[in-house]
Amino acid sequence: xxxxxxxxxxxxxxxxxxxxxxxxxxxxxxxxxxxxxxxxxxxxxxxxxxxxxxxxxxxxxxxxxxxxxxxxxxxxxxxxxxxxxxxxxxxxxxxxxxxxxxxxxxxxxxxxxxxxxxxxxxxxxxxxxxxxxxxxxxxxxxxxxxxxxxxxxxxxxxxxxxxxxxxxxxxxxxxxxxxxxxxxxxxxxxxxxxxxxxxxxxxxxxxxxxxxxxxxxxxxxxxxxxxxxxxxxxxxxxxxxxxxxxxxxxxxxxxxxxxxxxxxxxxxxxxxxxxxxxxxxxxxxxxxx
Amino acid sequence: xxxxxxxxxxxxxxxxxxxxxxxxxxxxxxxxxxxxxxxxxxxxxxxxxxxxxxxxxxxxxxxxxxxxxxxxxxxxxxxxxxxxxxxxxxxxxxxxxxxxxxxxxxxxxxxxxxxxxxxxxxxxxxxxxxxxxxxxxxxxxxxxxxxxxxxxxxxxxxxxxxxxxxxxxxxxxxxxxxxxxxxxxxxxxxxxxxxxxxxxxxxxxxxxxxxxxxxxxxxxxxxxxxx
Ligand SMILES: Nc1ncnc2c1ncn2[C@@H]1O[C@H](COP(=O)(O)OP(=O)(O)OP(=O)(O)O)[C@@H](O)[C@H]1O
Ligand SMILES: [Mg+2]
Numbered sequence: 001x002x003x004x005x006x007x008x009x010x011x012x013x014x015x016x017x018x019x020x021x022x023x024x025x026x027x028x029x030x031x032x033x034x035x036x037x038x039x040x041x042x043x044x045x046x047x048x049x050x051x052x053x054x055x056x057x058x059x060x061x062x063x064x065x066x067x068x069x070x071x072x073x074x075x076x077x078x079x080x081x082x083x084x085x086x087x088x089x090x091x092x093x094x095x096x097x098x099x100x101x102x103x104x105x106x107x108x109x110x111x112x113x114x115x116x117x118x119x120x121x122x123x124x125x126x127x128x129x130x131x132x133x134x135x136x137x138x139x140x141x142x143x144x145x146x147x148x149x150x151x152x153x154x155x156x157x158x159x160x161x162x163x164x165x166x167x168x169x170x171x172x173x174x175x176x177x178x179x180x181x182x183x184x185x186x187x188x189x190x191x192x193x194x195x196x197x198x199x200x201x202x203x204x205x206x207x208x209x210x211x212x213x214x215x216x217x218x219x220x221x222x223x224x225x226x227x228x229x230x231x232x233x234x235x236x237x238x239x240x241x242x243x244x245x246x247x248x249x250x251x252x253x254x255x256x257x258x259x260x261x262x263x264x265x266x267x268x269x270x271x272x273x274x275x276x277x278x279x280x281x282x283x284x285x286x287x288x289x
Numbered sequence: 290x291x292x293x294x295x296x297x298x299x300x301x302x303x304x305x306x307x308x309x310x311x312x313x314x315x316x317x318x319x320x321x322x323x324x325x326x327x328x329x330x331x332x333x334x335x336x337x338x339x340x341x342x343x344x345x346x347x348x349x350x351x352x353x354x355x356x357x358x359x360x361x362x363x364x365x366x367x368x369x370x371x372x373x374x375x376x377x378x379x380x381x382x383x384x385x386x387x388x389x390x391x392x393x394x395x396x397x398x399x400x401x402x403x404x405x406x407x408x409x410x411x412x413x414x415x416x417x418x419x420x421x422x423x424x425x426x427x428x429x430x431x432x433x434x435x436x437x438x439x440x441x442x443x444x445x446x447x448x449x450x451x452x453x454x455x456x457x458x459x460x461x462x463x464x465x466x467x468x469x470x471x472x473x474x475x476x477x478x479x480x481x482x483x484x485x486x487x488x489x490x491x492x493x494x495x496x497x498x499x500x501x502x503x504x505x506x507x508x509x510x511x512x513x514x515x516x
Contacts, residue, residue: 172413174430174431175414178411178413178414214430216428
């Protein structure tokens with residue numbers, strides 16, 4: 001099974017290009033809506049760009065586009081993927097370069113009517129064009145498993161599945177993973193979002209192992225529930241942009257590093273509190289003596 | 290035809306001795322047992338699967354002596370003949386009555402083409418439908434379903450919905466390394482899955498007993514003695 005139009009690009013790679021940063025096309029999807037796909041795409045895009053990778057983010061959620069908003073690029077959009085496909089502008093004209101992180105470009109979604117005529121081949125064409133110029137192409141997938149998802153999935157070799165520790169989100173993620181696997185997309189990796197360590201410790205929420213047990217995917221990152229996410233969303237400045245020390249911002253940066261093949265250990269969120277307290281305890285100890 | 294000796298699957302479980310179903314030409318029990326125990330060097334507790342045989346206290350005593358010659362101790366009797374079990378109870382053996390076995394039509398041995406092997410986990414939304422027996426090498430996740438005309442066998446964790454005997458075979462069963470389904474169906478009977486966590490390390494099976502779905506540790510032999 002192949003991706004003929006990418007043949008030239010990927011022929012130099014063998015197997016799964018986990019450590020190579022060359023031309024990786026990654027679908028960011030979830031099944032269930034509102035679990036954090038767009039937030040992950042924006043933060044990961046910035047983080048990868050900061051780490052030196054040429055990165056493009058593509059908004060494939062034509063119906064409810066908002067990747068441009070989260071990146072603070074809404075007012076700079078002139079052309080969209082729609083005009084590129086129609087041949088009425090060149091890709092370079094439609095790409096919106098990020099002010100502070102010029103390694104990152106956004107290809108905006110066209111208008112919602114695009115949903116009616118866009119085909120998987122159109123999507124492959126756009127992503128193919130992006131893959132010629134960028135190391136990473138991240139595709140913010142719409143929720144659901146209908147045409148929008150199918151089009152986006154047709155154009156990607158890898159996927160990140162985002163879920164939250166809730167039964168319904170995990171169920172939908174599982175469905176999506178099944179569909180991705182039949183398309184031979186790999187690797188498929190997992191990002192668990194909106195984790196609340198205290199609720200997990202009290203077993204009021206599915207635990208990390210409950211989720212990975214069912215989904216059986218490598219866990220690329222854990223992102224804590226963090227008010228800063230909402231603040232940054234409203235400002236149009238992803239958390240990874242300014243090197244904040246916020247837990248979610250760090251988690252997104254670590255996801256980017258792991259995606260690039262770096263070994264960054266994952267910490268158990270339910271033990272985090274304890275080790276922090278232990279650290280504080282030690283600090284106090286040293287102060288007293 | 291000889292009785293069939295099935296060594297215990299692990300220590301702590303009894304060995305089993307299965308008497309064949311009675312037919313016009315079946316030999317008397319002592320003869321069958323002699324044949325069945327030929328060369329057997331097991332020792333320890335033994336459970337007799339008496340099937341539909343009618344055995345008296347005298348028969349059972351004679352059997353005990355026969356078994357003793359092989360260092361085997363009769364500890365229990367299971368079967369569908371109430372009188373056999375009464376006799377067994379009278380001499381202090383544990384007993385269990387198989388209620389349905391007599392009424393159930395003996396399932397036909399399945400041709401290999403009736404076995405469909407699914408390699409890999411069934412995920413939410415997947416529905417595997419099979420005419421014969423379904424063997425899943427992987428998990429059946431919540432939201433996934435397996436329906437089979439025959440048995441559903443899961444070499445993994447069953448956490449979705451399984452329907453065995455979906456064309457009405459009430460002798461069909463559902464076996465899984467970990468049996469914690471959302472829902473089970475056998476023939477026309479539907480049950481919600483158990484809520485407690487399963488005993489670790491035991492393969493479990495669900496089958497119809499008296500019109501209700503019942504879950505037990507899976508029998509150490511396959512196929513089970515009724516076939
Ligand atoms: N780790 C987090 N902590 C707190 N809030 C979060 C976190 N992740 C996401 N959110 C919030 O959840 C909401 C949904 O996030 P987002 O838009 O990224 O989801 P989505 O999966 O793209 O949704 P849709 O399916 O509608 O496209 C946003 O308001 C976002 O700020
Ligand atoms: Mg979104």
